[in-house]
Amino acid sequence: MTSKPIKIAATVVVALAAGACIYTYTRPAATATPGAPASGSPVAAPQSAVDTAAVASQFRDLLANFRKIIVLLADEQSLPEGARDEARKVGQALFHENQERIAKLDLALDQLTAPTNPGRFEALDSLLTYIESDPSLYDADRLAFRELLQSMLADVAKDSSLPAIKLHKRISEDLDALGEIERNYEKEIRQIFGNLGQRSIELKRERWDDYVAQLKKLYSREQILKENGIVVPYAVPPAGSVPEAKPAPKKDEAEIFGLGLPKKTIVLTFDDGPHRRYTEEISAILKQYGVPAVFFNVGRNLGSLDAEGHAKLGAGAEVSRKLMQEGYAVGNHSFSHAQLSKQTGDKLKGEILGTDTLLKAISPERAALFRFPYGARNSEGMAALADAHLKSVMWNIDSLDWADPVPSSITNRVLASVDKAGRGIVLFHDIHERTVKALPAVLDKLIAEGYQFAGWDGTSFQVAKSTAPAPEKVPVTTGYANSWAVVIGIDDYAKWPKLQYAVRDAQGIRETLIEKFAFAPERVVTLKNGEATRNNILAAFHDKLAHGGVQKNDRIFVFFAGHGATRKLSSGRDLGYIVPVDSDPAQFATDAIPMTEIQNIAESLTAKHAFFVMDACYSGLGLTRGAGSSSFLRDNARRIGRQMLTAGGGDQLVADGGPNGHSVFTWTLLQGLAGKGDLNGDGLITATELAAYVAPAVSSVSNQTPAFGSLPGSEGGDFVFELPGETEFLSPNTTQLSTEAIALNSKLDAKPQAASVTVKDLQGGEQKIVTPGAVPTSTRQLAQRANDRGLQLYKEKQYAAAEAQFTEALKLRPDFALAANNLGFVFYKQEKYREAARWFENTVRMDPSRAIAYLNLGDAYAKAGDAAKAKAAYKTYLELAPTASTAPAVRQKMEKL
Template sequence: MTAFLLRPSSTALLLTAALALAGCQRAATTPADTPAALPAASAPQDVGASQRLGREADELLALHRQIVVLMDGEAALPPPQRREVQALGQQLFHELLQRQQALADAALKPDALDATTALLTRIESEPSWFDADRLAFKEVLGQLATGLKSAQTLDGIKLARRAQDDLDTLAEVEKAYEQELKEVFGGFAKRGIELKREKWADYIAKLKALHTREAVMKQHGAQLPAPADLAPEPPASAASGGMRGMAAKDREVFGDKLPPKTVLLTFDDGPHARYTDEILEILKRYQAPAVFFQLGQNLGKVGADGKPLPGNGTAVAKRVLAAGHQIANHSFTHGLMSKFELVKVKEEAANTEALLDAAGRNGDALFRFPYGARNDGALTTIEALKLRSMMWNVDSLDWSDPIPKSIAARVLDELDKQGRGIVLFHDIHARTVQALPLVLAQLAADGWRFASWQNGQFVVSTDKTVTAPPPAPGELYRESHALVIGIDGYTAWPKLSHAVRDAQAVRESLVTRFGFKADNVTLLTDADATRANILKALNERFGDAKRVKRDDRVFVFFAGHGSTRRLPSGREVGYIVPVDAGLNDLQADAIAMPQLQEVAEAITAKHALFVIDACYSGLGLTRGGVAGSDSNFARTNARRIGRQMMTAGGADQQVADDGPGGHSVFTWTLLQALSGKADLNGDGLITATELAAYVAPAVSAIAHQTPAFGSLPGSEGGEFIFELPASTEPALSGAVAQLDDKASQLAAKLDEASTAGRQAAPAASGAASAVQVTIKGLDGKDQALAATTARVDPGARVAAQRANDRGLQLYRERRYDEAEAAFKEALQLQPKFALAANNLGFVLYRRAKFADAAGWFEKALEMDASRSLAWLNLGDARLQAGDDAKAMAAYKTFLELAPKHARAAELQAWIAAPSEGTRPKAL
């Protein structure tokens, strides 16, 4: 494919323009589950399609540029001018969404593949466009990547992969320039601060050579108020669009009538097939009511006889009602109703009313004018239909601001200024889904209350303020910090073999699996792991309150020698041994467990976990209990301080340094546990207690050592948490590495031993079920460790993904029966799970069930024909089954989709000359 022409000096520009105007995400018009048939030839091409798509692309880009010029610097305009600019900006933005949808629909037509190819090439590399122009087509690319995946031709599937590659490239650039984007857009609500936006200014200067704000407004029938006409900004209760003063205040609902520190949430322009449901889930977490102002055209149609014809959006509206929220009228087409004939106003409102009634709407009949544009005649017309107009006094500007944190900051700032408010959001943007929890979390922290509208008045919850729910996925911690130490090459102590590799593997897991930023993980190995460097990292890095905040977590891992010193009193003190320690003066050269405890108490972060893989490391004195089952665990845990330690062995033991994969037995078991095996209740979280409950009995069963675990001084019952990520595993194929037989047998033994070491624990009335494990505490005494095993229901999609992940792990361990069962479970939960179907087929292939395997590969390709590895696997299965013709056909498709694969040359040679000597070497 042609790469984006992104020059290093202008990549941020490209992103800024695109993100500022990225539209709502819509589902592809092509069904996602259409079986993939691949005819040899594409459908006949419409020779005029390329010209039409090119013309539509030019018109879309022209509108995009006009919006950028119109909105640049709008926050600095006088209030009357700002209102006019924002009103026109919203109108043009909705037109932009329609143009994006029309372009995507046209590009997805079966006879438009050649035209779509030309369109992609132009988006990627048109030399006459400015760099920042290109991402005006981000929404279009997203729809092409989704819709073409279900194409009936190989060419269509290849185009889908190309569009997805383009989007992946944009995602990487977006992440790289996230901070710059925040600086560019984070000041919408600021006053008196001029942000330096040199790169953005370059692009604006180019556009202003083509357009001016005044010209854009004139072209669309609007104009800025003259300076002589500028008046002070009206109060929040005053209307816009021709409604001013007492009439609107008396007849319409405004946020200034709410009690102090009370908020009413509203969402316009839905229902949306995806984002509305995501917003419902967020509102459920915070127990927040809301009003959803919905467009009639999104709900369905109205026949010539006036009867409603509900569409797919009605099902979404019914889910809004089932969740306890209100649905209300936002017109049928989102037109500028202040300019409509009154008969048209009535038709727009009445048709939408019919569709809302068909969805089961109950409660007050509310109406919101699109853009807030209304006049006395329009207001009187909707009142005649017994509708009450509800406005807003806090605008999130989520339609124009691409940065969720900036949207949230604006809403919170305006609520703080006004002390109360009806907030305007839109449930058609991904950015709103991201910003909403930020707003609600802060409102919860500041003691705000939610309101609803019932029986013609605000109804405020009086029994409680906004309650913060358990943290959402990815929100458990603000930042994560780690110090990872591994020492093989000691100066005076015996050299070790695997400690450095242990440390490197732990660091890799923290960064790639658990989201620790690489810059926040300090790795000290061998000569760098001196006593001074270790203490400096512990005290300066973790003791810096500017770096480590209250909502952070800190993880410390040490792999190396440990030792014990008996004091004259008879008490023993454990030490970890730095690389430069001598043999005879532990007190001066090593780091004592009490020093680690002092570090733990001084850390600002709410949760800290020390994992010590060293000989004689079991002497970290414990104080306080180990956290048990809690029905509100995630919420209460977010408030509790947690200081925990797990060690590889007791004071009278040496730890094994000869485990699988070049690791110690303890660290290898730890890595196995963190792969997901220690998630005892299937909630996607591994607590430190669950980690110990898996690791301790497993290690004890296979090595002469007894891991210990407990809380350190300063702990208040909090738990360090690892959140399992969504799977990014590739599809199974011959390239996926597996454990050797010895390691595979050991992995199975670990699982068996860990399970055998757990027994049912008595639970208090109403408490979650738990297992009990007897392990050593940090003081060397036995303790009963309780870990909850109450299974949670994450929903079918997430459960299917976890079953697939479990199958991948079992496949790597050569436990094929169990892997097959896991993949079948995933498919039972999610029947259209193409990845799981491929993986099930590959497990059967490895067991020499070639015909059955081929059947599952074909099912995977019916679900998603763009999976190149499934075509490769199908070819291998057919080859092994002796059907060379079908094998060759599958290989040819694979080569079309992945021409640079490592096996490409081998397969091409056989296809060119299908002899025994060129026969592929299938797994």
């Protein structure tokens, strides 16, 4: 059979793609939102065909949601409780997103199948051809179309023409095939089915597990959750970390979960109705078994409110009236099924009070119960319930009938969950045929096992207490009192070849020491070009450091960028020199500074640790290495450390021409100090770690072979930089690295880091450097480190890797507003504006005073085409930062919306 182009009204595609999550919307006479004027009858959908590309786009979105729901909930019992709850919450949101699309386009389906529509048979033929034979569909995808096909069958039955009769037969055969598909997945066996007719669905040989496995290749549960604003925190802190101290949650008597019910007691609840067909079928089943239940109604399915807030009941209200007359409790499930945790003010109250007004108009005996859509609530919503004298009812057993298309699977899940919990509130939905099919089997089994069913009697159930995790240990510190530095850079030599990058290298190091590592500017002695004479350099060491107030618990960092020289002594040993600006090449043995003098200076310093970094080439120092320690910080504080890292050997030239006007060595050094040198991820960069990062990285991109070692007199101490937590909230003003810098960093990082690396010592031999063991770190510190790595990766435009790091930060610390914003901005940078907006919304919930997050939120909504929300976000930004440099530009953005 040859497929034909799909030329149908948009409603058909939307209803199809919703699949097993189909939502039949009972249309009231008007569809006004709570408190808004009624707008009269909805406008009928046009009969004209829609653009094929537009139809395909809508279909892909809806089918993608259907598949994502399956991926989210596959093997969901193996997930930790928190992750399982979040997966279900997002799955419900995706499901209701499809419901919204279907509800808005429901009338178009009526127009399509009307006998007055001359193109109806061509459109329906194209649609059925797609369902029956499109190669992209799996059998399980076709289960999504059962309820739609049933509606189409009923509509076609009203037409007595010969084409309609043939079409009726074809749809009936398709429904028979879908029944066979359902039985196939119930049994989970592979078999070949017979020919069901030339025009009907031809069954494949697939197992449900195979279908799910294919979907998992398309989507991952973590990514689906993340795109919907959820990162599930670690159930158990990573090894080597200490959990955060959190206050024990307080018992909330305003909510009912069912955990306080007597043993073997069940409450049945049904959400999202009333439905014009399935609600009454469920009521009939409950009546047959003599079982009570609570129905939570969505207000728009009951009717609308006029401008004065008076109820105008629709057809669905009669279904709820019958439920109340038969003794069932009917409660409030909001007006539009919005996620109320994201609503505030009048809009939030309207969602609650609008439906309450409609329910009271049906009967004053309505149950004073409320269920938050998706279970998503906030303190303002709970307060609004209290003011309205409504009680929140949650659940502890989810049937997942909104996601699972197979009735027997729903039955098995509910029975297994009830058996495990022993009691509780079961969540069903009275808008699915599969729920109607599953319910009798559930009731038969539970009644046989002696369960009893409770109805609403005005009493409340208590929520079980939780246990708070153990408190966090006090974080460790490096223990330095003061930090000193001597920074020297010489380009403008009088008698040696001039250099281009040394002064800029020195300036970059100075800025990093002061701005990142909090060295006091007055303690960073800087000598550039003509200032860096032999006398001034020695005076900096002897006068400024040795006699300038350095104490035994201080640290000293020395950086030299300039010429280095090597002279072979009569003994055959090489001796290295650093070359001051006033040195003469003909007599550098007397007017340059020998490394033996630097060594003597190092030994005379009273500081605990000193680290010399020389962006010049040397050899000829007899260096030694001290051993590591498991109790690193404690033992390191007791040991004197004198270490040196040089750019290369005595016969090598330093490679200039790195990014941003730096030498390759200094650029790599700066990258290491920015965080890449933290090889064990504990937030500390030791001199050993820095050498282990810098030496192999520089060697991989140049002809230099950096050398590292400890000066004689060192007792094995290791100089330590403690990385500060980055505080930058990513925004359009965040600078990223140049193309040249990103290219070099990619080369530097191409070689994977190992637990140990082999580098040169300053005599030209080889030594193995073992990275120190990680210091015990709190989960909060680990989260900060992950955010910092993400920021670095973002600046290198490695968006996928940055996303992973910000995600890791949120797993470790779910309330980390900085990481939430930064994750959102990574989505924004990739033009995923809806996903970005969700994370910016999370950010402002975590930190309502963070102005930049509102600016980002406004930009995301503007790009997504939601002008109203963009304006609201921009308005809040301007209220928080009216004098910011970006405020005029934001006002211009608002004017253009």
